[in-house]
Amino acid sequence: xxxxxxxxxxxxxxxxxxxxxxxxxxxxxxxxxxxxxxxxxxxxxxxxxxxxxxxxxxxxxxxxxxxxxxxxxxxxxxxxxxxxxxxxxxxxxxxxxxxxxxxxxxxxxxxxxxxxxxxxxxxxxxxxxxxxxxxxxxxxxxxxxxxxxxxxxxxxxxxxxxxxxxxxxxxxxxxxxxxxxxxxxxxxxxxxxxxxxxxxxxxxxxxxxxxxxxxxxxxxxxxxxxxxxxxxxxxxxxxxxxxxxxxxxxxxxxxxxxxxxxxxxxxxxxxxxxxxxxxxxxxxxxxxxxxxxxxxxxxxxxxxxxxxxxxxxxxxxxx
Numbered sequence: 001x002x003x004x005x006x007x008x009x010x011x012x013x014x015x016x017x018x019x020x021x022x023x024x025x026x027x028x029x030x031x032x033x034x035x036x037x038x039x040x041x042x043x044x045x046x047x048x049x050x051x052x053x054x055x056x057x058x059x060x061x062x063x064x065x066x067x068x069x070x071x072x073x074x075x076x077x078x079x080x081x082x083x084x085x086x087x088x089x090x091x092x093x094x095x096x097x098x099x100x101x102x103x104x105x106x107x108x109x110x111x112x113x114x115x116x117x118x119x120x121x122x123x124x125x126x127x128x129x130x131x132x133x134x135x136x137x138x139x140x141x142x143x144x145x146x147x148x149x150x151x152x153x154x155x156x157x158x159x160x161x162x163x164x165x166x167x168x169x170x171x172x173x174x175x176x177x178x179x180x181x182x183x184x185x186x187x188x189x190x191x192x193x194x195x196x197x198x199x200x201x202x203x204x205x206x207x208x209x210x211x212x213x214x215x216x217x218x219x220x221x222x223x224x225x226x227x228x229x230x231x232x233x234x235x236x237x238x239x240x241x242x243x244x245x246x247x248x249x250x251x252x253x254x255x256x257x258x259x260x261x262x263x264x265x266x267x268x269x270x271x272x273x274x275x276x277x278x279x280x281x282x283x284x285x286x287x288x289x290x291x292x293x294x295x296x297x298x299x300x301x302x303x304x305x306x307x308x309x310x311x312x313x314x315x316x317x318x319x
Contacts, residue, residue: 001014001015001016001047001048001049001050001283001287002014002015002287003015003050004267004268005267006077006113006146006173006199006267006268007172007173007193007197007198007199007200007267008172008197008198008199009112009113009145009146009172009173009199011077011112011113011145011146011199012050012077013050013051013077013267013268014048014049014050014051014268015261015267015268015269015286015287016047016048016049016051016268016269016271016282016283016286016287017049017051017052017053017201017268017269017270017271018041018044018049018051018052018053018270018271018272018273018279019053019203019270019271019272020041020052020053020054020055020058020060020063020064020272021053021054021055021057021058021060021272022207022272023207023208023211023272024272024273024274024275025037025058025059025060025272025274026040026041026060026063026272026273026274027040027273027274027275028059028060028063028274029274030274032274034062034063034066035066037060037063037066037274038063038064038066038067040273040274040275040276040279041063041064041067041071042067042070042071043276043279044279044283045067045071045075045076047279047280047283048283049283050075050076050077051076051077051079051268052064052076052077052078052079053079053080053081053201053270054078054079054080054081054102054106055080055081055082055115055117056080056081056082056083056098056101056102057081057082057083057117061080061102061105061106062105062106064078064105064106065105065106065107065108068106068107068108069107073108077112077113078106078108078111078112078113079111079112079113079114079115079148079173079201080102080106080111080113080114080115081114081115081116081117081150082095082098082099082102082114082115082116082117083116083117083118084116084123084126084127084131085123089123089126092130092131092133092134093134095131095134095135096134096138099111099114099138099143099144100143103143109142109143110142110143110144110145111143111144111145112145112146113144113145113146113147113148113172113173113199114135114138114143114144114146114147114148115147115148115149115150115173115175116131116132116135116148116149116150117150118150118151118152119149119150119151119152119161119165120152120155120156120161121156121160121161121164123161124161124164124165127149128165128168128170132147132168132170135147135170136170146172146173146199147170147171147172147173148171148172148173148174148175148199148201149161149162149165149171149173149174149175150174150175150201150203151174151175151176151177153176153177153182153203153204153308153311154311157182157184157307157308157311158184158188158307159176159184159185159188159189162174162176162188162189163188163189166189166192166193166196166198171198172198172199173198173199173200173201174189174193174198174199174200174201175200175201175202175203175270176189176200176201176202176203177202177203177204177311178202178203178204178205178260178263178266179204179205179206179209179210179256179259179260179310180210180240180255180256180259180260180299180303181209181219181303181306181309181310182204182306182307182308182309182310182311183299183300183303183304183306184307185265186263186265186304189265190263190264190265190266191265193265194264194265199267199268200265200266200267200268201267201268201270202260202263202266202267202268202269202270203270204310204311205256205257205259205260205261205269205270205271206253206256206257206271207271207272208310208311209309209310209311210252210253210256210310211253213238213252214237215310216239216240216252216310217236217237217238217239219309219310220233220234220236220239221234222234223306223309228305228306229302229303229306230302233302240252240255242295242298243255243291243295243299247292248291248292248295249291249295253281253285254285254288255291255295257269257271257282257285257286257288258285258286258288258289258290258291259291259296259299261286261290262289262290262291269286271286
């Protein structure tokens with residue numbers, strides 16, 4: 001495993017981070033038991049993965065707790081999240097209660113990173129002025145080591161919320177959407193996070209578009225028809241086939257992980273899985289070297305102007 005430091009937090013983290021949400025939720029969505037899901041966490045740790053990302057909404061904090069019963073707490077970095085919006089915005093007291101419930105479910109007295117989850121620009125002032133002071137108090141108590149915030153790239157294609165959050169030093173960690181056809185964070189986010197020492201957790205490196213090769217071809221046809229990508233990309237069933245070659249990637253999914261992993265400014269690439277073989281394959285891809293420079297340059301030239309592609313949406317816009 002390769003390790004890095006998560007911004008200025010001083011947390012030593014694996015570049016591969018196990019996400020416990022998404023389509024698989026450690027296999028719970030496909031019928032695995034909580035014990036089986038916990039064993040998957042153990043297998044990840046055995047591969048050197050020490051960053052585990054969960055959330056109240058995932059329903060996997062209890063699984064993380066099962067795994068932690070036999071994993072030394074100081075050998076892993078645990079991040080969880082909570083949302084404060086819904087039909088009615090949650091109060092600071094409710095957010096703290098959510099934190100306490102997370103700690104109870106995981107059987108730990110602290111989380112290493114506590115993220116406000118999926119914050120959108122119209123909600124940011126409430127997050128900063130109303131919720132953040134309560135989180136700082138919990139940090140003073142030792143329940144939270146570091147405070148972070150995650151964007152909602154499904155609706156916020158241009159990192160607008162994070163562009164606001166960059167100015168407020170309370171946020172030590174950002175969770176950012178970035179992949180081969182959604183590269184805006186290279187311009188909008190990473191220069192500032194690198195300068196200020198904000199840790200970065202990357203989501204959507206593969207999910208959901210690159211896990212579904214036929215969808216890539218469909219999206220390309222739509223984008224080519226709109227004039228948003230070169231015409232030839234819409235005329236082939238394998239528009240990203242140029243990435244798979246001797247000296248390049250072995251598959252499109254491998255290429256997607258390597259592209260994200262080696263982007264300057266990225267600390268941890270999160271991935272989800274419900275299968276041990278898939279786990280090993282994902283970790284293996286993240287430990288491979290960068291894509292050839294020519295392939296990276298081609299990806300930037302072909303898709304660097306796109307935003308919002310494949311983030312569980314079918315929209316594509318240009319700069």
